[in-house]
Amino acid sequence: MSPARDQRQKRRCHPVSRGLPGFLGRRRIASHPCVRAIHARRPPCRLASGRCSPWYSTARQRESARWPVRRPNQVVPVWSVSRFFVPEWAGIRFRADHSGPVAGGEEQNDCIGVAPTLPRPGRGRYNRMRMTESPHVIIADLSDHVDSTVTLEGWLQGKRSGGKVIFLHLRDGTGECQCVVEAGAPTVFEAAGTLTQESSLRISGAIRADDRAPGGFEMSVTALEVVHIAEEYPIARKAHGVDFLMSHRHLWLRSRRPGQILRIRHTMIKACRDFFDDRGFTLIDTPILTPGAGEDTQTLFPVDYFGEEAFLAQTGQLYLESACMALRKVYCFGPTFRAEKSKTRRHLTEFWMLEPEIAFAELDDVVDLAEDMMCHIVARVLERHRADLENLGRELAPLEKVTAPFPRITYSDAVDQLRSPETLIFLEEELVRDRARLAQWMAELKTLEQQLEEARKPWQQEKIRAQMSDLTEVIGDLERDVENRPQHIQLAQSFEWGKDLGGSDETIISRQYERPVFVTDYPREAKAFYMKVSPHDSRVVRNVDLLAPEGYGEIIGGSQREDDADMLEERIKAFGLDPADYGWYIDLRRYGSVPHGGFGLGIERTLSWICGLKHVRETIPFPRLMGRMYP
């Protein structure tokens, strides 16, 4: 490309930033309905009725608009606006006779080339947002742009080439799109050939529906701008070990699976917050740095606080109780820190917890709240992420059963159940079923072995080996499980009232129900000092745990709190703590004490269950585990 032509293009692309009259009219640009509609392209807008282009939806939402902005490639009647008031990156071109703008790029190919270096960082928004003449769209909205020419921005996920054709697999954070470059356009073809995995680019061309393309749409590329050529990318398009991937978590996030999980995480958290916001709760941010309260400091992370010892918060609950006496219904949502030396698939040292707390409430109210909330978030995730869940290999049927009412049993019921002959029969039958399943999987493994022998191509063998190693792992898990089962059954049958429920006991109980199950009224010794001693049975406290189905264990822990000052003080002493450390907390029971309670929901464990994951570390962008702080 000649320097002179390059200059001409710059001029065409940046009319505003170069100080032309449009720049002076910036405010007018911003308020112009036409431009507001254009701005609306980020973030993408979707109407509840389905996918729609931001261009289109904005116009529809403003029915009385005097400035209807329709789809690209349509002539838009705009009269009293000067050509300089609309930035050209918006994709709106003006007719030479100033009769009005023409949306969309009719002359697509005259402004695009291969940028030899990174784009110069610009000062204004018009400089930063470039600048090709076709409208910039996101892949998620492609179905609205079939047969029109658009520009996509993204990263190269993969590349395949025939001699005279290159397939670029583009990812833009909203979806994936195959882009076809043909040798007919030599500059673009050559540039496409240099692209490495994860190189960033802007790419323009016509969108076509094509059954051969993954996702159903593909782009016939007419222009390509290389933003950055990536160095050799460590995460190849093949199976990797989890440890390797975790060490490259900062890059792994770009892959499909982490992306899906993190989007579900977002939906779930938003659903939680919407749930409480819609019910009149106030968000209270509780402190993360907390004084050493004489509590068991073994599971707390110490911090040097100007020479004094402080700790990272394990819960916001005590502070939340204070706020709940002020605002009645409150919740907090934030990170909590536990220095437990647990290296299991259910543990993180830093995880996120959602804790509501309500005044004038007894245990039943807390349980009702938890039940409503769980139904709400599971329904929301199912509504928005069916495809994602299926891609993750999650069976949907168990999630669809998550509807109120959940079974509610007391700890004593649970103990009886664990020891009952019915449970023994149930467990033994289950053991038989699992053994059968094991045999079935072994047979599958045999089949795969045969396929491996028959497979000629090395990569097919590789694929089959990967499947086999997956299956071997699953079989190993089940084998261990089946092996331990008799011991678990033994443990359950000889369970003594008074102990806390162990992991295997929880699993046994939750397996007997299709829905999450509430277990209430645990022995007081097994639970925290702040839980209210039951008025009906002084051996137990008014607490509740929610056990997720399918063996995922406890995802909610909550209680009605002790509201009597003397009783609370007594309990603090009984736990070997110093009431002086809890002065302000006991105060809450001195000034208008009311029955109140709440619970804590572990975001990662819940998400792990909803997504059907084996390990919680996949549910958080950058997991903190015992022995892992990087990246």
Place this chain on the structure above:
RNA sequence: UCCGGCGUAGCUCAAUGGUAGAGCGGGUGGCUGUUAACCACUAGGUUGUAGGUUCGAGCCCUACCGCCGGAGCCA
């Protein structure tokens, strides 16, 4: 803290105590419809570290380091 498993090429994994290999990824060349494309060629190694046994150790023994899983504890 305790118990078990694993450390081999950038990645995933092979290799009876006897010449360290394959696939993917990288590089070069070929191919106009690929779906983790394919075909050919090519570069790539102090087998986690330190000792020991042996004519000979990736393989056996000891210690250490790292990772994974489980128990306890927890959401």
